[in-house]
Amino acid sequence: MALVPYLSESDLAEDDRSLLARPINLFRALANSPEALRHHSEFGQWIRHGCELDPRLRELAILQVGYVTASPYEWSHHIKIGHDFGVTDEDVTALIAATAGQEHGLGELESAVLAGAREITRDMRMSDETWAFLHERLGKARLVDLVMVISFYNAVVRILGTLQIDVEPDYAGYLEAFPLPDGHRPAQSPR
Structure with missing residues (x-):
C-alpha cells in the first residue's frame, strides 16, 4: 500500500487536473505535490517524444533498470x-538471459546498451x-541521452520503492509472464 494517497482529478485544483490525464498510480501519488509531478512529467515527455535515442534501445535500457532493481512497477509498465516501441517478448526474455550472463541472441548494440544500464544502476557509472x-556507435549526443534516460529511471525506481507504489491490475500479467529475479510479487491495488 502506498505511503501517500492516490489522488484523482477531483482532488486537484482545476489548473492541475490535466496532470492526471494518464491516471496511473505513480502519477496519482506524485499528484500530492503537483509541481513535482509537473516537472517529472515534463522530463518524461522529453524522454518519450524529444529524445533522439532509438525508442527500442531506450525501452530496453529502461527495462534493464527495472529488472536489475527488481522494481515490479517499472518492469511491468x-x-x-x-x-x-518495438520491444518483443523475445527481447524481454533475452534481456533476462543477458542479465544472468547467459546466451541471449541480442545484437552488439543492444547488448552494450543493457551493459551500460546495468553498470550505471549497479556501479553509478558506465565502464x-x-x-x-557506445560512443562509437551512438555518438556523443545519443550517448548523453542514454545516460540521462538510465539515470532518470534509476530515480524513478527509487521513487516507486520509497512511496511503495502498487502495480495496477492491468499490469500484473507482465509480472507473471516475466518474473523479476527475486520472484517478487507486488501487492495489487484497485485503480
Whole structure:
C-alpha cells in the first residue's frame, strides 16, 4: 500500500487536473505535490517524444533498470510500453538471459546498451569499455541521452520503492509472464 494517497482529478485544483490525464498510480501519488509531478512529467515527455535515442534501445535500457532493481512497477509498465516501441517478448526474455550472463541472441548494440544500464544502476557509472563502444556507435549526443534516460529511471525506481507504489491490475500479467529475479510479487491495488 502506498505511503501517500492516490489522488484523482477531483482532488486537484482545476489548473492541475490535466496532470492526471494518464491516471496511473505513480502519477496519482506524485499528484500530492503537483509541481513535482509537473516537472517529472515534463522530463518524461522529453524522454518519450524529444529524445533522439532509438525508442527500442531506450525501452530496453529502461527495462534493464527495472529488472536489475527488481522494481515490479517499472518492469511491468515498461514491458507494456516497450511493446509500443518495438520491444518483443523475445527481447524481454533475452534481456533476462543477458542479465544472468547467459546466451541471449541480442545484437552488439543492444547488448552494450543493457551493459551500460546495468553498470550505471549497479556501479553509478558506465565502464570505459562500454562507454567507448557506445560512443562509437551512438555518438556523443545519443550517448548523453542514454545516460540521462538510465539515470532518470534509476530515480524513478527509487521513487516507486520509497512511496511503495502498487502495480495496477492491468499490469500484473507482465509480472507473471516475466518474473523479476527475486520472484517478487507486488501487492495489487484497485485503480
